[in-house]
Amino acid sequence: MMTIKLSAEIFDPWQELVDFQAQAVDMAGKYGATGVFVGTMRDFNQGDEVRGMYLEHYPGMTEKQLQRVVEQAQGQWQLLDVLLIHRIGQILPNDTLVLVAVWSAHRGDAFDASRFIMENLKSQAPFWKRETLESGQIRWVEKNSDGYSK
Amino acid sequence: MSIKVLYFASLKDRIGRSGDELTIEAPLTVVEVWQRLNPNMDIPDTLLAAVNMEYVGLDAKVSDGDDVAFFPPVTGG
DSSP, X not given: OOEEEEESSOOOHHHHHHHHHHXXXXXXXXOSEXXXXXXEOOSEETTEEEEEEEEEEOTTHHHHHHHXXXXXXXXXXXXXXXXEXXXXXXXXXXXXXXXXXXXXXXXXXXXXXXXXXXXXXXXXXXXXXXXXXXXXOEEXXXXXXXXXXX | OEEEEEXXXXXXXXXXXXXXXXXXXXXXXXXHHHHHHOTTSOOOTTXXXXXXXXXXXXXXXXXXXXXXXXXXXXXXX
């Protein structure tokens, strides 16, 4: 089971979780662990103040690669359900960028699968960030950092 | 035979086009598609390519009707 959404509108990750769990009646009583990651846009990056950004994607391929990442996680860990929502379009600081939630019987699977999905999403899903700095300068973010290195 | 080519993000800005259509007489590799369409631009070191929305190496074959995409490293999440 998985739900993947690209959202051009601002969304509240906590309300999404409440709504998702309310309709997921089949797994009620079955899960003992929910692993949740929420990524939020900062107002700074690489030493500069950031006013906003545009998130470009490749319609079709983005969804396909996100589905692939979730399928890989489902192949490695025992997951009851997965919810993944990613913003696209114009985004402001403090907006939620991404929500990854996994439901599992046990915490090990929930922790590890949510981390795996996030790290692989960042390296494989075709999204590109174009930042507008406080100075008015516009620049493309060149690459994502490795989440496992400090 | 024709193929569709898309460019994304900073690469689209550099090239000045979001895509191309290319008529080919025989199958080409991805790198040959790039060279035909952008003969005056070196291939960026970090270039990523996809055929029909799957990541491929630059030596992958491209056939009639395929969708090819070129883009820089991805920065989502």
